[in-house]
Amino acid sequence: xxxxxxxxxxxxxxxxxxxxxxxxxxxxxxxxxxxxxxxxxxxxxxxxxxxxxxxxxxxxxxxxxxxxxxxxxxxxxxxxxxxxxxxxxxxxxxxxxxxxxxxxxxxxxxxxx
Amino acid sequence: xxxxxxxxxxxxxxxxxxxxxxxxxxxxxxxxxxxxxxxxxxxxxxxxxxxxxxxxxxxxxxxxxxxxxxxxxxxxxxxxxxxxxxxxxxxxxxxxxxxxxxxxxxxxxxxxx
Numbered sequence: 001x002x003x004x005x006x007x008x009x010x011x012x013x014x015x016x017x018x019x020x021x022x023x024x025x026x027x028x029x030x031x032x033x034x035x036x037x038x039x040x041x042x043x044x045x046x047x048x049x050x051x052x053x054x055x056x057x058x059x060x061x062x063x064x065x066x067x068x069x070x071x072x073x074x075x076x077x078x079x080x081x082x083x084x085x086x087x088x089x090x091x092x093x094x095x096x097x098x099x100x101x102x103x104x105x106x107x108x109x110x111x112x113x
Numbered sequence: 114x115x116x117x118x119x120x121x122x123x124x125x126x127x128x129x130x131x132x133x134x135x136x137x138x139x140x141x142x143x144x145x146x147x148x149x150x151x152x153x154x155x156x157x158x159x160x161x162x163x164x165x166x167x168x169x170x171x172x173x174x175x176x177x178x179x180x181x182x183x184x185x186x187x188x189x190x191x192x193x194x195x196x197x198x199x200x201x202x203x204x205x206x207x208x209x210x211x212x213x214x215x216x217x218x219x220x221x222x223x224x225x226x
Contacts, residue, residue: 033213037154043199043216056212088154092214101146101161102201102214107154 002027004093004105012111018079021108025072025093032074033102034066037088046089049074050096081112115140115204119217126190126224134185134220136200144203145176146214147185149196156199159185190224197221 005024013019025032034046045058049068066076072093078085088109092102116139126132138145145163148156160167160174162183167174171190176183187194201214 031212035214035216042218043201045213045215048212050212058213090154090156092156100144101158102144103158104148104156109154 004091004103006089006091006105006108008108009106010109010111012113013081015081015083015112017081018077019081019110020075020077021089021091021110023074023076023091023093023105025074025091026103029093029095029103030072031094031096031102032068032072033092033094034074034076035090035092036060037090037107038086043090046076078110083112086110086112114211115142115202115215117200117202117215117217119198119200119220121220122218123221124223126222128190128192128224128226130190130224131186131188132190132222134187134198134200134222136183136185136202136217138181138183138200138202138204140181140204142178142181142202142204144214145178145183146201147174147183148199148201149194150199150219151196159198187222190222192224192226195222195224 031050033048047057068074088107090107091105094102118137147159162176164178171188173186197219201216
């Protein structure tokens with residue numbers, strides 16, 4: 001079956017712009033999580049959604065937001081981009097977070113210039 | 114929150130050698146996964162192992178939940194095993210799962226021919 005699909009794979013944006021990243025989970029999976037990976041901070045949790053509800057949010061500014069649709073697809077948005085937002089953004093899906101295995105997409109590499 | 118420590122941070126091996134990677138965590142967990150990050154950034158699932166022992170080819174893993182550690186064994190290493198290996202845990206809190214994976218900083222494995 002198809003894996004977790006993230007689009008776009010690569011993105012270059014200018015400071016001050018906003019960006020929207022998309023994640024389509026594995027069919028049947030209802031939990032979608034987002035993570036940011038940078039060389040300095042490693043892999044950090046952004047937020048988790050289940051059945052269109054955000055159940056947990058990491059320690060990121062309000063410029064980072066997300067949502068989940070009824071088909072479990074998720075989007076995350078970053079407004080007023082800063083140079084420090086340059087990172088690999090990874091999306092994970094699982095059937096039910098907490099007791100089942102998470103699978104990751106290939107990631108979106110965002111560069112802010 | 115839960116702390117995850119991986120050791121060693123870096124490991125250099127000759128092809129054919131065996132290795133053991135360790136993951137220590139500071140609290141009870143209901144999910145523990147080992148990942149290999151490929152050169153393109155995707156996290157590849159190796160094991161979902163909140164407790165017990167599993168084997169998959171040359172790789173095996175053991176989690177001793179009561180002592181809060183997990184080990185990843187790589188036997189007869191190959192150059193294609195090179196990359197970063199991450200341990201990630203999902204922990205309980207008073208209300209149940211906290212719905213997020215907390216990652217260690219990873220072990221960078223280099224296998225030389």
